Amino acid sequence: MKISINRLKKYISLPESPEEIAVLLTRSGLEVEAVEEFVSVRGGLEGVVIGEVLTCEKHPDADKLSLTTVDIGTGTPSHIVCGAPNVVSGQKVVVATVGAKLYPSEGEPFEIKKAKIRGQVSEGMICAEDEIGLGKSHAGIMVLDTDLPNGTPASEYFEVSQDHVLEIGLTPNRADAASHLGVARDLKALLGRSVYLPEENSLISEISGTIVTVEVKNSVDCPRYAGVVMSDLKVGPSPQWLQNFLRSLDLEPINNIVDITNFILHDLGQPLHAFDADKISSGKIIVGKLPKGTPFVTLDGKERKLSGEELMICDPTGGMCIAGIFGGNHSGVSDQTTSIFLESAYFSPDVVRKGSQFHGLKTDASFRFERGTDPNMPVYALKRAVALLEEFAGGKVASEIIDLYPDPVQDSVIGVNYGHVNRLIGKKIAPSEVKSILESLDINVENETKDGFTAIVKPYRVDVTREADIIEEILRIYGFHQVELSENLKTDYLAEHPVKDLNKLQYRMTEMLAGQGYFEMITNSLTKPVYAEKSGFVDSAVNVEIFNKLSEDLGVMRQTLLFNGLEVLAHNINRRQTDLKCFEFGTVYQKTAEGYKEGRRLAIFHSGNRSSESWIEPEKPFGFSDLYATVERILERLNIEVGQVSMNESAPFSYGLTLKLGEKVLGTVGLVDEKILKLAEVRQDVWFVELDWDLLTKKASGLKKFQEISKFPEVRRDLSLVIDKAVTYDQVKSVAEKAGGKLVRKIGVFDVYQGDKIDSGKKAYALSFHLQDQENTLTDKVIEKTMSKLIQAFQEQVGAIIRS
Template sequence: MKISINRLKHYLNLTESPEEISALLTRSGLEVEGLEEFESIKGALEGVVIGEVLTCEKHPDADKLSLTTVDIGEGNPVQIVCGAPNVAQGQKVLVAKVGATIYPTSGDPLTLRKAKIRGQVSEGMICAEDELGIGTSHAGIMVLQTELANGTPASEYLEISQDQVLEIGLTPNRADAASHLGVARDLQALLGQKIQLPEEPELTVEASGPKISVKVENYEDCPRYAGVVITDLKVEPSPQWLQDFLKSLDLEPINNVVDITNFILHDLGQPLHAFDAEKIDQGEIIVGKLPKDTKFTTLDEKERKLSGEELMIKDPKGGLCIAGIFGGEGSGVSDATTSIFLESAYFSPDVVRKGSQYHGLKTDASFRFERGTDPNMPVFALKQAVKLLQELAGGKVASEIIDLYPNPIQDFVIEVEYGHVNRLIGKKIEPSEVKSILESLEIKVENETETGFTAIAKPYRVDVTREADIIEEILRIHGFHQVLLSENLKTEYLAEHPVKDLNKLQYRMTEILSAHGYFEMITNSLTKPGYAEKSGFLDASKSVEIYNKLSEDLGVMRQTLLFTGLEVLARNINRRQTDLKTFEFGTVYQKTEEGYQEGRKLSIFLSGNRSSESWLEPTKPFGFSDLYSTVEKILEKLNISVGDVSMVESAPYAYGLKLMLGQKEIGTIGLLDDKILKLAEVRQEVFFAELDWDLLCKKASGLKKYQEISKFPEVRRDLSLVIDKSITFDQVKSVGIKFGGKLLRRIGVFDVYQGDKIDAGKKAYALSFHLQDQENTLTDKVIDKTMSNLIQAFEKEVGALIRT
């Protein structure tokens, strides 16, 4: 969107440079993407002045050339050789001085130099229209009728227009700024000035003309429709100032009537449309729709089929215009037009948007209507256009203004709290400044209290309907640059993005477990009360009892997935299916002091042998590490890192581990105690894990961390540690990570020994340490230093004896 600085000066007293204005607007959210100069004549005829021909004689050596002396206001006259047939003594002419660059209507630019033409010195050029780029005539030099002094710049005589034009990248929400008035409103707030709006003229009927009536079929599609009849028009080219304004916005002038409607659109943001009044059948304008597939020819001479959903301006005979988008060929203004019906309306953004998209028509009018124009502007804009039509086209008002607006669009009423203003902006804004900013944006502040106020925003601010919008307005005028960022950025909450689909997450885990040979089971949520009473780790008082129980075996809701899962294992084992890998996603229930509580769990069971009996290799029973590696894979896929790991040697486990994430328990994993197995009548070892699926879903992250693969080789060193049996590998590992430094990539255990070759109550771990530097090749000195640090840490932290 292009905005003329010259036109903005009609609204505000701008003393700032175009660059300063650009910076202000960009800072407030109207990003200025470019700044360019506009000149109605390229180069602004710099170096071209008014001269007077003092003498004119034939060139001594050329019949078609004249030798002249010209007064260009510099004291001594200059000699110029001229080839124009109409040059004569006493003429006022335009002279391009030596050093001036002129831009002909056709051809390349020309820079004047002192020259000799047929032996005579020539110090400039007496110019024709086409040589200066202001016309096409080359019949002779331009002869002026003026009293201006010799040496007066040609730009002053020709009233050449110069302007600075802003290119603003308008965001879709700022429909209110799609005009010079809209941009001036923002500058009004930024500069602390008051907009000078043009006076609203009083129109009186001064002529008779065609009688036009208007009917609106649906006020939802067209809440407001206004118009007036103008007669005695003379359609002709616009005055130079209007043409220059349109050209500065990259618009092509057409005629005074159409140019005036375009001027109002870009100046006030209100699209207008002029119909030839004589072409309106029976003098009746109807705002409504036409049947689907009706043919309609638009101003670009293309025949289009209507969808039946677009809003049309029509008469009893047919369509005149696609409302808010494009005019029709049959009703447009031509050179022969003498009377018009001038339309100014507010159309529903939705209906204009749909029609524009359906026909693939994007016009300056549709750009504004589909985003939302000012419903209070149509009559004011109409009067400004009529005033210009009277001045520039000789028009006379031939009717009262028609204004159909049965259901006025109301202002937006928004309750605002100062606390929310300060919280969202990130600093305290004084109430007096809040009020000043909003009122400078034409947003009223009412019902002020110590804690807040009521904001009244006019309906042209389609993007200001909520408290957050009001706060945004305050911030962009106060200045984003005035909100200092702290060294430690933080937010009150972290939004989850994208939103997790819990069903997809569960399905993904199901696929992973199934791919590793596990079978999914679904068990009953109802179970035996005796499990909780005899288990030793469940509180029977927390069982949710069923009032209308079908049997005692289905008397309570389960508190764990353990026992219903063991029942499945028992049934399979009793039928000689002894090698089992199963899992279940299920809900568990508890009774609490506050009421009832439920949560989702994931249970995993391993029992029997890893593989069926075969001649290739002996059978090997499942071990704790098999189940632990499965849990690790699940956590890895969810991008969850376990925090503390502690031993569990209480029911339901013979031994096991508790996994923590911060202060919260992720789950437990271990070998089930024989007493628990007897309750469910299972007669073989079972490894069991139960994970808090709700917590895992909450902590799961779809984000993965990647780093460049090191170009330098990895080094491995091994250590054998003799430690107390009570010390776990996780304790050893945490010490290694803490003291291994940035070079330690991972720690592994490849052998565990417990026997008569070491002291009783001791065990030996054979550990592998993998070292790597991302930036250099490791030297023996660096490796030895790292291993020495690790040895000292193991000796001090876990009382290890290093075996050599």
């Protein structure tokens, strides 16, 4: 949104520089993204003056050139060679003096220099309109009809406007500031000055008759509709000041009627629409909706099919305008228009927003209506427009002002507590200052007590509806920069952190697993009691039994997802589907002394071959690393780092691992014991993992941790250790991380050996260590020192023998 400083000064005294104003507005929440200088004519006609041709003779060496002397107010006439066919003595002309930089309508800027043209000195240039960017004509020099003294800057004659324009990144909640008046209101509060508005009563002339009637069929979508008829209008160009104002906002002037409606929109924030009154059938306007699919041609010449939900401005023959969005081609103002019906309304933001989105039309009017305009502004804006149309289009008021407003929008009444004000702002502000700030924002303070007050907010502040909004208004005018930070920073939350969407989290995990070739299973929560009795894995004493069981096979609630999953595998294997990757999200149940408890689990199964037999390579069965890689991907996706990993050779596994987060078991993973497989009648190996999904979702974090990539190279060193079989890799890794410190970036195992070349009860690990410093290049001395620390730690803490 662009705001003209010159126009702001019509509302409020602003001796401050544009940059100072920009800082003030940004602090108050109207972020100024840029301050641009605007000149209505490029270059501002600097160095261009009004002159008078004193003499004019033919050039002795060129038929099409003339030698002139021109008085430019310096006391000494200037000699100028001119090629224009219409130059004669006695003319008032536009002269570009030596050193002036001209910006032509077409082409690049150029500088005027003293020169010799066909042997004659030329001290400037008599200009055509295209040469100074005032038009496109190059038929001859500009001849002026003026009594201004010679030497008068041309910028005065042509009323060149200079301005500064603020580019404001308007947030959606600040609909009230989408105008020059709205910005002036904020400056009024920030600077403690008055805003000047023209008197409303002086804006209407005598009324000569009524020729248009209005019927509003939908007062919910159109709470207020106002309008007036004007006659005897003469469509033509707008005055120069108005054209300059529009151009400063990057708007192209069209004609005086359209330009005045655009001026009111950007000046007061109230969109207006002018209908050609002679094209309104039967002199009647109907505000309502048209059937779905009705064709309507808009001002851009495009035919659009109506949705049936947009509000329309119609006459008895059909639509004339999509209310608050875009006018119709038939009823628009043209060069032949002599009378208009000028509309000024308050439309529901919802109906305008829906219509704008459906048709893909974003206009300056819809921008304001769909955010919420001031319901008290339509008549005032109408009167301001009438005064301008009388002055600059010769119009006369031909009707009473129509104002249909059956259910006026009421002021908001909001209770405010001083304690809440001070708590949310973080600083105690005197009640007198609070009242002063609010009243400067046109928010009345009533029913004051020592604890608080009632705030009365006008309807144009659509964003101020609750106590927190009032407090925000106080703070943005008081100034965020005036709230000091305490030594111990703390915050006070208005609401708790967002609760994790567990369904969305599970869906994302399902997507990931399905993308890796897994099939999802959904099994019954009821299972066989025999599994608990014979597996040695599930405690039958805590089974949740069904009183009215349908059968023994469905007699208890499951305590694990393992057995139901094995039944699914058996069903598939018996039908020659032997290569299986499956997963299930399910609930498990237990009986406790306090009652019953249940928890969510994620189970994953591998069975058969991970790759089928082919001519390239033989079939490869699933192994432990395949399943554990999936577990690592799950933990990585959830940003969870396992705290402890230990061996697990108890039921239901032949061997496996137990994963922990602190003292809590996160899950188990391993090869299912043959005894368990026989219970479910599965006749091939099964790899199984069961994770505590409740614990996973509780610890899951949406925040990823990143660190800067080191500028310095990485170094690898290898060690071969002989250690007891009882020593786990997790222990070795922990020792290495502590001894190596921050220089050890990564540890890997690239070989494991157990055999007759080392003592029984021993195993050999071949380890790789990747060393890197974030701040320096590693030297041989530092590398050797680090490796010595690692060797010493392995020898002392895990009894390792270093193999050379």
